[in-house]
Every structure is written in C-alpha cells, then in structure tokens.
Amino acid sequence: MSNCKVSKWLQDLLEKLEEQVDSEIQNIKNEHETETKEAENLKTLLKECQRIEKINIEIIEKMQQEIEDLKEWKRENSSDTKNCSQCEERSTHITRLNVKNEQRSNKVELLERRIQESELIQNSKRSECEETELEIEKFEGGTQKAFVINAAETQERSEVDTSRVSSSDAFSKSVKSESVTLINKQRRKSHDLSKNIRCYVCDKVGHKSNECWNRDRSFVWRKYRRRSDHSDSSFGSTGTATRSRQERSTGANSANWRTTRVSSNYKKKNIHKSTSSSSDETSNSSNIRNHEQREKYDYRKKCYCCGKQGHLSRDCYSVKNDWQEMKNENVEMMQHGLCTLTKIVNRMSKTFEKWIPRMLKPPIPSEPDVPFKKGGV
Incomplete structure (x- = not known):
C-alpha cells in the first residue's frame, strides 16, 4: 500500500513539473517571436534607409550633370556674342542673353541649395541607421548606463547662472541708478533750501x-x-x-x-x-x-514721515522717492526672474524632446546564457 501511494505521489509530481516546463517553453517561444518581429522591423527600416540613400545619390548625380550642362551653355553663349557683331540688333540680342544667363544662374543656385539639403537629409538618415544598428547590438544594462550619463549632462547644462548678466545690461542699470540718485539729491537740496x-x-x-x-x-x-x-x-x-x-x-x-x-x-x-x-x-x-x-493752515502742518512742518505726509518727497525706487527694483527683479525661468524651461523642453521617445521605446530583452534542452527535469 505504501509503495502505491509513493508511486501516485511521484506521478502527480511529474505531471506538475511537465505542466510548468510546458508553460515556460511557451513563454520563451512568445518572447522569441517578439524578438524576431522587432528584428524584422529593424531590417525593413535599414532596407528603406538604404533605398532612400540610393535615390538621393541618383538625384545628386543628376543635379551635378545639370549644373555642368548649364556651365557649358554659359561658355557657349559667351563665345556666341563675338560672332553676333555683324547683327544689326546686337544690343537686343545681348540683353536677351543676359536675362537668360540670370535665369540660369538662379536655377543653378536653387539646385545647389537642393543638393545641400539632400546631403543634410542623407547624413541624418545615416545617423539614424547607425543608431538603429547600435540599439540592436546593445542590451539593457548598456542602455541604462548611457541614459544615466546623458541625464547628468543635461542637468548640468540646465543649470543657469543667474548672476551672469551682459555688460550692456549692467552698464544701463548703473547709469539709470546714478541718474535716479542725482535727481533725488537735487530734489532734497531744493527742499532743504526752501525750508531754510x-x-x-x-x-x-x-x-x-x-x-x-x-x-x-x-x-x-x-x-x-x-x-x-x-x-x-x-x-x-x-x-x-x-x-x-x-x-x-x-x-x-x-x-x-x-x-x-x-x-x-x-x-x-x-x-x-x-x-x-x-x-x-x-x-x-x-x-x-x-x-x-x-x-x-499753511505753517502749522506737520509731516509724520520726515517730522518737518510746512507739508503733509501725502505730499512728502522722501516717501514718494522711496516708493518709486522700490517699485523700479521690484520690476527689475521680476523681469530678471522671468528671463531666467524662460531659459530654464526652454532647455528642459529640449532635453525632454530628446529623451521621451527613447524612454517610451520598449527595452530589448537579453538572450539566455544557457540554451534549454527538452527531456530533462
């Protein structure tokens, strides 16, 4: 009886282990399928990038040929004007040629601009292809390290020195402060003289x-x-x-x-x-x-701000000047704070634009070190 019970228990254990192994195998298969799909998508992207590069190279070659043709045409026109000395309408012919030359030169400039733009696009596409290849080769640990390093660099760049101000701003502020102090001194002198x-x-x-x-x-x-x-x-x-x-x-x-x-x-x-x-x-x-x-009424008035007679506290020059100075200082502080805040927000937005799409990408799973062998427990 005891042997039967042991055999049943062992059979149950084997069934459970087989179920667990089957579930793990299915999970591994699903992960492998997802990896293969991602690899196929990346391969298609690489193929598209290569195709676009070929198209851009062909366009650039065509444009260069057109530019050479235009240059040759210019040379021919310059030589044709010598043979046109026998014509009676030489001046009209020359003007027409000049107009055509100007039009062709404008076309050449446009073509050169287009070539530059296509080269820039090609370089950007190449950089994107290189990044995709690196992402295929990288694993989770490497990507995390790179993210931490770049985040530290962006934080250092985002720190703004509020103490740094341009020389022109500092000079204008010093001139304004000196002019305000001179005006206040003159007013006080005139007030004191009128009181004496x-x-x-x-x-x-x-x-x-x-x-x-x-x-x-x-x-x-x-x-x-x-x-x-x-x-x-x-x-x-x-x-x-x-x-x-x-x-x-x-x-x-x-x-x-x-x-x-x-x-x-x-x-x-x-x-x-x-x-x-x-x-x-x-x-x-x-x-x-x-x-x-x-x-x-005129001479028994007393100011509660400066303690002098002859005027009321609402007409006191010292209170008005102090209030205006405080108001100007507050306005300057607010403007300086807004400038620094806008700088910080712009830099943070640039960093977020760079890193949010990379953060939203799913991480590439690491491959298992030891391959699984079926049949063993």
Missing part, C-alpha cells in the same frame, strides 16, 4: 519775500497793533501800555523788515493809521482773521 529760506516780511521760514501773501505793510502794522491791544489790556496805567506798544512796534519793525532805514516819517504814518476811525478797523478785522486762519 526766511521771509523778511512775515519773519517766517519756508518761502521768499516775493512769494509772501502778506505784502501789504499797513496790514502788518495792524496785525501787530491788534496783538499789542490784546496783550496790554491787563496793564494798569496807560503809560506802561503806550510804552509797551511803542517798544513792540519798534521790535516788530526791526525784526520783520530787517532794515536800518527807520525814519520818523514812517512812525508818524503808523501812528496816524492807529488813530484812524473804527470803521476802518471793523472793515479790516475780517481780512485779519482770514489771513490768520490761512497762516495757521
């Missing part, structure tokens, strides 16, 4: 005497008289009040007008105006208030 200028009419900083709104001298004296009246209301005696008025009037005269020519006639005029009727004072009081409000 003092008006001798109103004794204030920020404008010239020609540009002063308080051009009327009588109005200046009325203003100072009005201030002295308000300040002298607390004094007890009239003598002290008049004395303080006189002192302040003389002080205002010397401080505001900044002149040494102070005459008694001028003081008399001021006294006469001070003793004028109340109607003049009431009529001019509204003007005084308007001028004072205008003065407060």
Whole structure:
C-alpha cells in the first residue's frame, strides 16, 4: 500500500513539473517571436534607409550633370556674342542673353541649395541607421548606463547662472541708478533750501519775500497793533501800555523788515493809521482773521514721515522717492526672474524632446546564457 501511494505521489509530481516546463517553453517561444518581429522591423527600416540613400545619390548625380550642362551653355553663349557683331540688333540680342544667363544662374543656385539639403537629409538618415544598428547590438544594462550619463549632462547644462548678466545690461542699470540718485539729491537740496529760506516780511521760514501773501505793510502794522491791544489790556496805567506798544512796534519793525532805514516819517504814518476811525478797523478785522486762519493752515502742518512742518505726509518727497525706487527694483527683479525661468524651461523642453521617445521605446530583452534542452527535469 505504501509503495502505491509513493508511486501516485511521484506521478502527480511529474505531471506538475511537465505542466510548468510546458508553460515556460511557451513563454520563451512568445518572447522569441517578439524578438524576431522587432528584428524584422529593424531590417525593413535599414532596407528603406538604404533605398532612400540610393535615390538621393541618383538625384545628386543628376543635379551635378545639370549644373555642368548649364556651365557649358554659359561658355557657349559667351563665345556666341563675338560672332553676333555683324547683327544689326546686337544690343537686343545681348540683353536677351543676359536675362537668360540670370535665369540660369538662379536655377543653378536653387539646385545647389537642393543638393545641400539632400546631403543634410542623407547624413541624418545615416545617423539614424547607425543608431538603429547600435540599439540592436546593445542590451539593457548598456542602455541604462548611457541614459544615466546623458541625464547628468543635461542637468548640468540646465543649470543657469543667474548672476551672469551682459555688460550692456549692467552698464544701463548703473547709469539709470546714478541718474535716479542725482535727481533725488537735487530734489532734497531744493527742499532743504526752501525750508531754510526766511521771509523778511512775515519773519517766517519756508518761502521768499516775493512769494509772501502778506505784502501789504499797513496790514502788518495792524496785525501787530491788534496783538499789542490784546496783550496790554491787563496793564494798569496807560503809560506802561503806550510804552509797551511803542517798544513792540519798534521790535516788530526791526525784526520783520530787517532794515536800518527807520525814519520818523514812517512812525508818524503808523501812528496816524492807529488813530484812524473804527470803521476802518471793523472793515479790516475780517481780512485779519482770514489771513490768520490761512497762516495757521499753511505753517502749522506737520509731516509724520520726515517730522518737518510746512507739508503733509501725502505730499512728502522722501516717501514718494522711496516708493518709486522700490517699485523700479521690484520690476527689475521680476523681469530678471522671468528671463531666467524662460531659459530654464526652454532647455528642459529640449532635453525632454530628446529623451521621451527613447524612454517610451520598449527595452530589448537579453538572450539566455544557457540554451534549454527538452527531456530533462
């Protein structure tokens, strides 16, 4: 009983092994068929390339013969003109010959161009044939090594030095930056000068005497008289009040007008105006208030950017110049980045165009080292 069981088990094992061997044989046959098909396709490609080469060689030979014929025809025409001296219409004949020569020369140039193009096509076809032959001979390991080496070369080429800029671009940028800095310096100087200028009419900083709104001298004296009246209301005696008025009037005269020519006639005029009727004072009081409000609005402004008086923060020159400089720098940086990006994209696209078709090709399987022998286990 035990021997029967062993024999059955051995028979089952043999059947299984035979099935496995048959399946492996079929797989190997299928692979061999695919390899033979690929080899046949490559052979057909080689035959087509050789046929195209022969056709191109024939075309080139024909074109060369035509060129030689045209050159001979030119020589004959040049010799025919000597025999044409007896003709009455010599000039017309010569012009016709010249036109024909020009046409033939144009044809020759076209033929030479076509020959060059055909030679280029022939060279490209030869290179393709050589590549196909090399691919037939190569195996998987060799192709992988070549792919790795070429990929490393393309990566090294794709790296772009962003620091490198042409000399003309650098020179133009330096000139622009220098011009911008000079303009800003001039503006700052003019601004500082306008802030240091003092008006001798109103004794204030920020404008010239020609540009002063308080051009009327009588109005200046009325203003100072009005201030002295308000300040002298607390004094007890009239003598002290008049004395303080006189002192302040003389002080205002010397401080505001900044002149040494102070005459008694001028003081008399001021006294006469001070003793004028109340109607003049009431009529001019509204003007005084308007001028004072205008003065407060003009000269009590303060900039929160530079900390100076005379202008608001929205009119500050320093903020505007800084903003414009930052804007120009940002624009330049964006343009430089776009240029480098386009260069990188173009180089990467070229490398992908080269390598994608090679990557999509199926790998050539390697042949087995030991041939399979049927009948052995």
